[in-house]
Amino acid sequence: MSYSDYGDNDPIYGDDLAEEDRESRPRLMLMGLRRSGKSSIQRVVFHKMSPTETLFLESTSKINKDNIHSFIDFQVWDFPGQMDFFDPTFDTTAIFGEVGALVFVIDSQDDYMEALARLHTTVVAAHRVNPNITFEVFIHKVDGLSEDYKIDTQRDIQQTTMDELSDAGLENVQLAFYLTSIYDHSIFEAFSKVIQKLIPQLPTLENLLNILCANSGIEKAFLFDVISKIYIATDSSPVDSQSYEICSDMIDVIIDISSIYGRAAIGAKSQGYLEDHQDGQDDWTQQQDGHGDYEDTNGGIHQRPGASDMNSQTVVSNSSRAGSLNSVPTQQTSGNHEAFSVIKMGNGTVLYLREVNKYLALICLLKAETFEKQGLIDYNVHCFKEAMDQVFELKRAERTRREMEANQLLEEQRHNGMYGHG
Numbered sequence: 001m002s003y004s005d006y007g008d009n010d011p012i013y014g015d016d017l018a019e020e021d022r023e024s025r026p027r028l029m030l031m032g033l034r035r036s037g038k039s040s041i042q043r044v045v046f047h048k049m050s051p052t053e054t055l056f057l058e059s060t061s062k063i064n065k066d067n068i069h070s071f072i073d074f075q076v077w078d079f080p081g082q083m084d085f086f087d088p089t090f091d092t093t094a095i096f097g098e099v100g101a102l103v104f105v106i107d108s109q110d111d112y113m114e115a116l117a118r119l120h121t122t123v124v125a126a127h128r129v130n131p132n133i134t135f136e137v138f139i140h141k142v143d144g145l146s147e148d149y150k151i152d153t154q155r156d157i158q159q160t161t162m163d164e165l166s167d168a169g170l171e172n173v174q175l176a177f178y179l180t181s182i183y184d185h186s187i188f189e190a191f192s193k194v195i196q197k198l199i200p201q202l203p204t205l206e207n208l209l210n211i212l213c214a215n216s217g218i219e220k221a222f223l224f225d226v227i228s229k230i231y232i233a234t235d236s237s238p239v240d241s242q243s244y245e246i247c248s249d250m251i252d253v254i255i256d257i258s259s260i261y262g263r264a265a266i267g268a269k270s271q272g273y274l275e276d277h278q279d280g281q282d283d284w285t286q287q288q289d290g291h292g293d294y295e296d297t298n299g300g301i302h303q304r305p306g307a308s309d310m311n312s313q314t315v316v317s318n319s320s321r322a323g324s325l326n327s328v329p330t331q332q333t334s335g336n337h338e339a340f341s342v343i344k345m346g347n348g349t350v351l352y353l354r355e356v357n358k359y360l361a362l363i364c365l366l367k368a369e370t371f372e373k374q375g376l377i378d379y380n381v382h383c384f385k386e387a388m389d390q391v392f393e394l395k396r397a398e399r400t401r402r403e404m405e406a407n408q409l410l411e412e413q414r415h416n417g418m419y420g421h422g
């Protein structure tokens with residue numbers, strides 16, 4: 001995945017975005033009152049900004065358009081809080097016409113009555129222009145609220161919003177509500193669900209993951225976008241936040257070890273620890289800054305000869321969380337240099353990560369007994385990857401076919417224009 005720089009004068013991704021680009025990418029809009037946390041969400045999720053750094057973000061003064069290049073290309077538009085969308089000079093058709101999802105951010109630590117009024121007018125206007133928009137409401141900054149208060153706030157916001165929409169004759173409009181904070185995994189989990197709605201291949205991916213889980217004894221499988229740590233699909237068993245968190249943390253562990261090991265490896269080379277794999281050692285690390293182009297993940301994880309011994313040798317701390325690690329990951333690059341890692345935890349659960357393509361990683365949770373048949377799991381994952389390739393290849397082929405048809409039509413029109421009067 002690569003990300004745009006989002007400065008106002010960005011020559012590539014700012015206002016100069018090519019017209020055809022505007023049309024071909026699903027658009028995701030971040031709206032809400034000033035200081036509700038829109039830019040922070042965008043920077044934390046897509047640019048790897050640390051949550052505390054968002055304290056220094058300046059207020060957004062114009063729409064920031066951020067092009068996300070990943071398994072699907074989409075745009076995130078961050079709107080300034082003070083913008084009046086309903087000013088007659090504002091082109092609502094252009095704004096809402098192409099939108100895939102509208103994320104409305106409400107600051108739950110503040111008095112939210114004004115935000116609810118704005119949410120209502122936004123939904124009414126957007127739905128009138130484009131009834132296909134999905135509305136996602138982030139009840140944000142819940143890190144400052146107690147568990148009980150979170151639930152009460154969500155119930156109150158949900159009830160008030162739906163009542164008002166129903167009074168306006170819009171009882172059929174679907175809104176999804178999420179409790180979010182940039183200080184924990186909740187923002188990534190919420191974004192995962194939002195993005196999934198923009199992926200046309202989602203049912204196919206879920207089916208493939210179901211088949212993989214059923215045939216390999218895997219308890220839960222997530223397909224992650226490595227940089228953003230958004231999961232784009234999972235099997236159809238219910239998602240519990242802890243499973244998501246531990247899998248998402250695994251990506252961080254792998255990236256951290258990859259970067260430390262990569263650097264250490266250069267130093268250790270003279271001592272004979274390393275045979276190869278130095279190049280590309282920081283690929284995943286580079287991606288983490290949110291600006292790396294994520295072009296080459298091969299060899300992102302490196303193996304010291306005999307690295308698999310690490311698993312049985314090293315015991316790190318144990319803690320009360322089910323997801324705590326008490327053994328160090330076994331990391332390997334497989335024959336074709338794709339990242340692969342296994343973490344065995346103290347509670348008898350195994351975390352299994354495999355790079356699927358340059359954007360995605362598959363992470364599975366399974367029992368240690370099941371993992372004894374690793375050969376079967378490896379083989380099934382290989383089949384899964386091939387099926388995934390086919391799914392995305394079909395999409396590419398379809399796009400190419402449509403482009404060719406459009407070009408042919410254009411040619412014919414040109415030809416008729418030249419010779420049509422003869």
Ligand SMILES: Nc1nc2c(ncn2[C@@H]2O[C@H](COP(=O)(O)OP(=O)(O)OP(=O)(O)O)[C@@H](O)[C@H]2O)c(=O)[nH]1
Pocket residue numbers: 032033034035036037038039040041051053054055056057058059060061079080081082140141142143144180181182183
């Ligand atoms: N506690 C807490 N603070 C947050 C969270 N998200 C954002 N903030 C803080 O909220 C403040 C405003 O965030 P911004 O991202 O600038 O808000 P915005 O909606 O983009 O504001 P405008 O650009 O003025 O529309 C910053 O100080 C952030 O650190 C959160 O999840 N929890």
